[in-house]
Amino acid sequence: MNLASMPRSLDEAVEALSATPGALAIAGGTDLMVEINAGLLLPRAVVALADVPELAGWTVHEGHLLLGANLTFAQLSHPDLAVLAPALAQAARAVGSPQVRNVGTLGGNIGTAAPTSDLLPALTALGAVVTCRGPRGWREVPLGELLAGRRRPALLPGELVVSVRVPLTRGPQEFIKVGRRNALAPTVASFALVIDLDHRYIGCAAGAVAPAPVRLTEAEQWLATAIDWVVGRVADPGVYDRFGELVARQLDPVDDYRAPAAYRRHVIAVCAARALRRALPTR
Numbered sequence: 039m040n041l042a043s044m045p046r047s048l049d050e051a052v053e054a055l056s057a058t059p060g061a062l063a064i065a066g067g068t069d070l071m072v073e074i075n076a077g078l079l080l081p082r083a084v085v086a087l088a089d090v091p092e093l094a095g096w097t098v099h100e101g102h103l104l105l106g107a108n109l110t111f112a113q114l115s116h117p118d119l120a121v122l123a124p125a126l127a128q129a130a131r132a133v134g135s136p137q138v139r140n141v142g143t144l145g146g147n148i149g150t151a152a153p154t155s156d157l158l159p160a161l162t163a164l165g166a167v168v169t170c171r172g173p174r175g176w177r178e179v180p181l182g183e184l185l186a187g188r189r190r191p192a193l194l195p196g197e198l199v200v201s202v203r204v205p206l207t208r209g210p211q212e213f214i215k216v217g218r219r220n221a222l223a224p225t226v227a228s229f230a231l232v233i234d235l236d237h238r239y240i241g242c243a244a245g246a247v248a249p250a251p252v253r254l255t256e257a258e259q260w261l262a263t264a265i266d267w268v269v270g271r272v273a274d275p276g277v278y279d280r281f282g283e284l285v286a287r288q289l290d291p292v293d294d295y296r297a298p299a300a301y302r303r304h305v306i307a308v309c310a311a312r313a314l315r316r317a318l319p320t321r
């Protein structure tokens with residue numbers, strides 16, 4: 039590594055990344071520094087994003103929440119934000135340790151896009167759209183497109199995640215993560231559920247079962263028929279386990295050193311049933 043810069047604006051950050059081919063952005067460094075320290079990466083330059091004001095903070099705009107890429111896990115789980123996007127806050131709270139939550143960011147979670155990146159299933163269930171800015175200008179990309187079928191997110195050369203847009207919804211949201219211990223545990227399986235009572239929308243996604251979060255559309259469609267939308271309840275207690283079974287049936291989980299596929303399938307079924315039980319009572 040022979041160059042480092044600390045841009046003070048988004049324009050400067052994009053320019054700095056374009057100026058040195060092979061330069062990498064660094065936000066909290068909780069993923070990037072691990073790779074650099076392990077000798078897996080030797081970037082030609084690093085561009086630190088910490089002082090880029092356009093990446094900071096969050097706002098509410100036209101029924102949506104706009105989340106700056108530099109928001110840390112700790113900021114995402116702050117009560118003011120948690121009340122607007124509960125599944126995202128629950129996912130942020132489930133991450134690592136306090137040290138990691140204080141510096142690790144939303145933009146870094148998307149930039150790494152590991153199967154175990156905990157914000158991604160919650161963002162997928164919410165139907166998130168990512169705003170990016172690069173040398174060729176601005177673009178908006180649904181998160182699912184950015185992550186589809188690749189090891190790395192489909193960012194263009196020199197492109198940065200600036201913010202993420204999620205709809206504000208009225209209704210319950212849940213995120214459940216299972217690891218091999220309670221804290222500081224890479225995710226073995228996770229499940230996110232978003233129920234929008236006003237628009238009769240259901241979003242659910244499983245994490246850590248495939249390279250990218252899996253959106254569970256068949257289970258969503260079935261659940262939409264099993265909810266009494268007027269009162270926000272499910273028809274009978276059998277709906278919970280049935281939902282879990284349908285979710286599991288739609289998955290073809292990976293089999294790796296963290297857990298066998300059969301275990302992941304079982305765990306996701308339990309998480310889905312539990313998330314729905316927490317979200318909606320019976321009629």
Ligand SMILES: Cc1cc2nc3c(=O)[nH]c(=O)nc-3n(C[C@H](O)[C@H](O)[C@H](O)COP(=O)(O)OP(=O)(O)OC[C@H]3O[C@@H](n4cnc5c(N)ncnc54)[C@H](O)[C@@H]3O)c2cc1C
Pocket residue numbers: 062063064065066067068069070071072087093107108132133134135138141142143144145146147148149150154155156157193197198199200222223224225
């Ligand atoms: C001990 C430990 C425990 C952890 N536990 C968890 C966990 O439980 N759950 C979890 O999800 N993650 C976990 N992580 C991983 C990590 O904290 C997250 O992935 C975090 O979101 C990374 O954010 P960062 O700001 O540190 O990213 P960085 O390390 O700075 O960057 C990561 C990648 O994203 C790119 N990047 C950063 N910002 C942007 C941007 N705005 N636009 C485009 N690209 C960008 C970088 O170039 C790099 O490729 C853990 C890490 C550690 C070290």
